[in-house]
Amino acid sequence: MTETLLNTLPILVVEDNPMNQKLMRHQLRRVGLEHIVIVDNGQQALDWLAANDCLLVLADCQMPVIDGYEMTRRIRARERGRRTPIIAVSAGVLDGDRARCIDAGMDVHIAKPIQLDALRAALSQWVTLP
Amino acid sequence: MSGTTSPAFSPDYLHATVGGDQAMFDRLLGIFVETTGEMLADMDEAMACGDLSRVAALAHSLRGCVDIVGEEDLSARLKAVEEAALRNDEGAVRKQAIACASLLRHFAADIEIYRNTRAACRDKERQNGQGRS
Numbered sequence: 001m002t003e004t005l006l007n008t009l010p011i012l013v014v015e016d017n018p019m020n021q022k023l024m025r026h027q028l029r030r031v032g033l034e035h036i037v038i039v040d041n042g043q044q045a046l047d048w049l050a051a052n053d054c055l056l057v058l059a060d061c062q063m064p065v066i067d068g069y070e071m072t073r074r075i076r077a078r079e080r081g082r083r084t085p086i087i088a089v090s091a092g093v094l095d096g097d098r099a100r101c102i103d104a105g106m107d108v109h110i111a112k113p114i115q116l117d118a119l120r121a122a123l124s125q126w127v128t129l130p
Numbered sequence: 131m132s133g134t135t136s137p138a139f140s141p142d143y144l145h146a147t148v149g150g151d152q153a154m155f156d157r158l159l160g161i162f163v164e165t166t167g168e169m170l171a172d173m174d175e176a177m178a179c180g181d182l183s184r185v186a187a188l189a190h191s192l193r194g195c196v197d198i199v200g201e202e203d204l205s206a207r208l209k210a211v212e213e214a215a216l217r218n219d220e221g222a223v224r225k226q227a228i229a230c231a232s233l234l235r236h237f238a239a240d241i242e243i244y245r246n247t248r249a250a251c252r253d254k255e256r257q258n259g260q261g262r263s
Contacts, residue, residue, distance in 0.1 A: 017194040019161050023147070026154050062190060091197060091205075113198045116149050 010035040010052075014045040014059040014068065015089070023113065024058065024089075031120050032130035040064075042071030049075065054084065056126055060112075061090035061101065069104040076105040085126045089114060137233065139240045143200025158198065159245050166195055166238050170231050177227060185223055186215035192234065199241070204234055 011033055015021050021038050028036050037054070039045050043066040045057065057075070061068040072086050088101035088109040098109045108125065110118045123129060141155070148154040169192050176184035189212035196204040207230040214222035 017191050019158065019165050019195045019198055022161055023158060023198060026148065026151070030149055030151070064187060091193065112194070113147055113200075115147060 008035070009055040010037045012045060012048065012054040012057045013038045014040075014042060014057060014063065014071065016040050016060065016063045020060070020112070027114060027116055027119055028058075030116060031123065033123070033127070042066030042068060042074075045071055046074055049084075056085040056087060056123075058087045058089060059106070061088055061097075068106070069100065072101075072104040072106050087122050137201055137203050137237055139199065139201075139237065139244055141244070144198065147198065147200075156245070156248070159241055162195055162199060163238050163242050163245070166192060166234060169195075170234060173227065173231060177224065180220065182215040182218055182220065182223060185227065186212045189215060189227070189230075196234070196237075201237065204230070204237060207233065 011028055013021065013024050013028070013036060015024060015038065025036055025038065028034075035055075037048065037052075039048055041063040042059070045059070046066065059068040059071060066074075068088060068090070072088075075084060075086065085108075086106045088106040089112050090097060090101070090109065091112045101109045108122050110122050120129060144155055144158060148158065169188050173185060173188045173192075176182075176188060189208045193205050193208040193212065196208065207226065211223060211227045211230055214226060
């Protein structure tokens with residue numbers, strides 16, 4: 001997929017907490033990303049991804065139904081072609097928390113609540129921010 | 131975790147998180163008061179039913195909310211409730227959750243007072259501005 005086409009794809013936010021959902025939408029807009037889809041848990045994300053593509057996934061780790069780790073393992077298992085970047089967002093900041101995210105197949109971990117600079121730094125690995 | 135005194139709301143942390151966007155700051159505070167009120171009512175119900183997995187999930191969600199406003203003491207208390215609920219320690223859950231819920235209700239009330247005071251100040255400024263023009 002060309003970079004131009006990729007930039008038309010949405011950011012998929014997977015987060016169950018309504019306050020964090022609003023904050024993350026606001027922060028993504030703040031760094032210049034307007035095309036955002038938000039779902040409540042890993043199962044909804046998998047359902048959405050079965051029919052859609054996204055630029056990258058920003059996922060909470062602890063969620064009901066299917067958590068962020070299991071969601072990532074399932075995304076990676078069925079992935080063909082392009083590898084979807086998955087940014088883990090969790091309250092855990094210990095090395096063990098980060099290692100668990102990476103072991104599950106996530107690409108990078110940022111601490112919750114997200115600070116704008118950390119979000120910008122993580123996103124800029126895959127997205128050219130305005 | 132310090133004593134049982136209700137923590138006071140400090141706006142600086144949330145201001146930094148939203149990059150100084152005042153409208154978003156106000157919106158998030160409103161969401162905080164509404165969301166935590168609903169979650170605490172659910173927590174009461176889950177406690178009454180002895181549904182510890184629900185208590186754990188609610189404590190986790192509440193922690194997400196207090197983390198956004200930078201309230202570390204309440205976050206640590208909620209983490210303790212979540213962990214006690216996950217290991218099915220009903221006695222510890224009851225003891226900690228009741229104290230924690232009380233502190234959180236006071237904290238939310240403190241935020242509500244802060245919001246109302248800010249709204250009153252804005253109204254006054256608006257009236258003064260209209261008076262001058």
